[in-house]
Amino acid sequence: MVGKRRIAACRSVRSLSIHRTHQLISAALATLMICAAVAIAAEQPAGPEPEEEYGEFLARPAELASIPVNDIFKSIRLTAGAMSLGKKVYEKSCAACHGADLKGIPDQHTPDLTDDEWRFSGDDLASGGNVKFPSDVEWTVRYGIRSENPNARGLEADMLAFDPKYRTDDDTKEFGDKAFLTPDEIEDVVEYVLQISGRPADAARAARGDALFHDGSKGNCFDCHGVDGTGYDPIGSTNLTRPDLYLWGSDRASILESIVKGRRGFMPAFEDTLKPEEIKAVSVFVFSHARR
Ligand code: HEC
Ligand code: HEC
Numbered sequence: 001m002v003g004k005r006r007i008a009a010c011r012s013v014r015s016l017s018i019h020r021t022h023q024l025i026s027a028a029l030a031t032l033m034i035c036a037a038v039a040i041a042a043e044q045p046a047g048p049e050p051e052e053e054y055g056e057f058l059a060r061p062a063e064l065a066s067i068p069v070n071d072i073f074k075s076i077r078l079t080a081g082a083m084s085l086g087k088k089v090y091e092k093s094c095a096a097c098h099g100a101d102l103k104g105i106p107d108q109h110t111p112d113l114t115d116d117e118w119r120f121s122g123d124d125l126a127s128g129g130n131v132k133f134p135s136d137v138e139w140t141v142r143y144g145i146r147s148e149n150p151n152a153r154g155l156e157a158d159m160l161a162f163d164p165k166y167r168t169d170d171d172t173k174e175f176g177d178k179a180f181l182t183p184d185e186i187e188d189v190v191e192y193v194l195q196i197s198g199r200p201a202d203a204a205r206a207a208r209g210d211a212l213f214h215d216g217s218k219g220n221c222f223d224c225h226g227v228d229g230t231g232y233d234p235i236g237s238t239n240l241t242r243p244d245l246y247l248w249g250s251d252r253a254s255i256l257e258s259i260v261k262g263r264r265g266f267m268p269a270f271e272d273t274l275k276p277e278e279i280k281a282v283s284v285f286v287f288s289h290a291r292r
Contacts, residue, residue, distance in 0.1 A: 053084070061085045064277040069134045073284055086285025089278045093270065094286075102289050109247040109265050116291040117245055120145075120153050121233035129233065132292070138283040144269030145236065152269060157224050157235040161262030162186060171262065181219055181259075185212055189219050190255050196229045197243050197250065236265075 054060045059081030064072055072078040091100070099105045102113040111119055121129040122136040143151040160171040162181050181189065185208075192209025194201040212219040214227065221229075224237045231239040243250035247265055248258050270279055 054081070058084060061277045061281070064280050065275070067280070069138045069280040069283050072280060073134050073287070079284060079288075082281040082284035083288065084281075085278065086281035086283070089274065089282040090285055093274065094282065097267070102286065104247075106249075111245070111247060113286055114289050114291065117239070117242075118233060118290075119231075119236045119238070119245075132287075132290070134280075134283045134287040137286050138279060140267070141274075141279050141283055142269065142271045145267040146264055147267065147269040149269035149271060154236045154265070157237065159224075159237070159258065159263040161260065162219075163260045166261040168262070168264075180217070181212060185209075185218065186256065186259050189213055189221065189259060190252060193229070193240050193255050194252060196241050198241070199243070199250075 057077055057080060059075075059078045061081065064078065064082055064085070067078060072082050090098075090102075097105065097108045098110045098113055104110040104112045111117070118132060118136070120136070120140060122132040123129060123139060124131045124133060124136075140153055143149045143153060146152055146154040158168070158171050158174075160175050161167040162179065164172070164177045164179050167175070167177065188205045188209035189212050190209070191201040191205035192207075192213050195203075195206040195209075209219075213221040213229070216223065224235060225231055225240055226237075229240040231237045238247065239245050246254075248254055248263050274282070
């Protein structure tokens with residue numbers, strides 16, 4: 001109900017603007033954009049968008065197809081259209097795994113899409129990928145993560161199983177079939193991981209784990225997670241110093257299981273199942289919810 005009343009207020013702003021000066025029109029446009037965002041945020045019952053919503057202030061879906069997603073994001077009208085379509089696409093294709101509130105679902109091992117932490121790098125040349133754009137979300141959505149798509153993210157490096165009997169064929173080909181760590185050494189590494197993430201840990205074991213973590217012929221963990229354990233965005237390795245960013249559980253037993261059995265977070269590629277305008281719209285929608 002609240003959402004409906006807000007939209008009614010938004011409509012009167014729009015009709016007013018038609019009879020006023022240029023300045024008023026752009027002010028109204030800005031308001032309209034906020035209104036569009038508010039309307040989207042105020043959980044509207046799903047249903048067909050009335051046709052009159054599209055056109056003058058809200059780009060029609062098909063218009064988005066040929067425009068680069070970062071250019072869509074520069075335009076009030078195109079963004080308003082993308083937000084409207086993107087919300088529907090999100091609910092249909094993403095919410096089951098990422099949650100209606102975009103905050104991730106522990107059982108689905110999905111990250112919070114509303115924080116300013118990205119598991120995967122951006123593609124911005126000037127900032128070396130540090131400044132993120134809607135095109136970075138588009139990249140993930142189009143190709144997926146460890147999906148069948150040849151351009152998928154996360155194919156470069158796997159969280160291999162340190163117990164060779166759980167190692168995938170691909171990882172066995174890449175890393176061999178040796179147990180680089182004994183079960184006792186794995187427990188040392190677990191204590192070190194707990195320690196760097198600020199939790200109580202056995203100090204003597206953690207000290208041994210520290211050495212194994214940074215030993216290229218043993219754990220070799222630093223190679224993928226960084227010397228300080230904060231992870232590398234280009235390969236999507238978890239920042240092990242932040243328990244809130246773990247996708248597979250950050251308690252002692254879960255960390256042990258991650259190391260013993262390995263982990264392979266999976267997200268499908270949407271290149272063949274969503275239209276280009278739908279991929280762009282949902283990328284704008286998700287990107288606008290992320291903290292920057
Ligand atoms: C070849 C690269 C590679 C190596 C070596 C590696 N990791 Fe990982 N690790 C990853 C990647 C990539 C992920 C993210 C997996 C995912 O998203 O499903 C990960 C995930 C994890 C997780 C799960 C975190 C979560 O999100 O819940 C833990 C714990 C972990 N690694 C610890 C270690 C430790 C300890 C070592 C050394 C014994 C190690 N890793 C070695 C690449 C690696
Ligand atoms: C079958 C479940 C599933 C579906 C459906 C799915 N995702 Fe994902 N998504 C995941 C998982 C799992 C990860 C984390 C993979 C990993 O790093 O281990 C992820 C990661 C992401 C990331 C990367 C976040 C970051 O921090 O870099 C984005 C962006 C994303 N998803 C957006 C979407 C959007 C948009 C849709 C809908 C078009 C979608 N996902 C549909 C499972 C899913």
